[in-house]
Amino acid sequence: MKTYLGITFDEEKHTYDDFGLRIKSVNIGLPATKENRIEVPGADGYLDMTDYFGTRYENRTVQVECDVEDRSYENWAGKVSQISNYLHGKKRKLVLDWDSGYYYEGRGTVKVSKENRPYSTVTLEFDCDPYKYELYDSSGDWLWDPFDLDDGIIREYGNLAVIGTLDLTVIGSPMSTVPEITVSMTMTVEYEGETYDLLPGLNYLPDLEITEGEHIMTFTGNGTVSVLYRGGSL
Known part of the structure; x- marks a missing residue:
């Protein structure tokens, strides 16, 4: 059976394996910096306090464009409901197959369009925390499979x-x-x-x-x- 790279939500649902969504494009935006500027009367420019407490960020957007083979408008209606009931307006944990040592966390929005009978376009958009988090914290057992040999760090800080x-x-x-x-x-x-x-x-x-x-x-x-x-x- 042919499979496709995708995204796992909350360690229970996969874009392709569970919804039949084939990813066409992914756009992971970088978060904007939270700037802290103070006007100084009588002086040019401003006082930049952005780094005073450490650089902080706004949320970031993760957008995933997919297509799904539904063959008919009847199947399309059911597929839209299945995907939307699970993702639209819900806060989910996202693990990308190609970056499986980390996860994003954000609230989803689902947009769907159908331009021909066999396929529909499904766009998933998530308002995520600015950082992606390491999949494992220092309390649990780590696994070789998602471990990044180049950048991964084994943390054993328990008991x-x-x-x-x-x-x-x-x-x-x-x-x-x-x-x-x-x-x-x-x-x-x-x-x-x-x-x-x-x-x-x-x-x-x-x-x-x-x-x-x-x-x-x-x-x-x-x-x-x-x-x-x-x-x-x-």
Whole structure:
């Protein structure tokens, strides 16, 4: 049976395998930068504060044009309902067959036109978060199949024993992220020259933001620690 590259939604439906959609074109737009400019009275130009808190982005648009063989207007009506009921207005997780180490997340819009009896044109448009997310976070098992040998990073930050001190090297992605830290006992973590108290259970520290590059988190105490981290890229 012939198959086609496509997109998997929420790990349950595939554009071709489940809907018969054959992708003709894909347009993944880059997100616009959120600019922060301040007018300075009596001065030329403006004060650009865009990078002061780190570069931030608007949402991005993912547009996919497909065709589907439906053969008749009766079949067309049923196919339109099937696709629209699942995607139109719904927020979905999108994994592209050709970029399977990441996923996009966004709300879908379905547009359909029929210009001849055998085929219809279906355009899927998604208003997505600015970054695509790594398929696996640091808590789960990673698989070879979707793993990118060139850019992929294996993160094993779960159930680590802290006996006195533990230095954990975290490799940050282009998307700045605040991780969730779960500890079994009271302890502290030092990061970028600052020390933070950790209480038993889940801890979310907004000031502890992991940016791109290699970083060291030093835990002090006795118990176990898990760092939940998911990277992202444009």
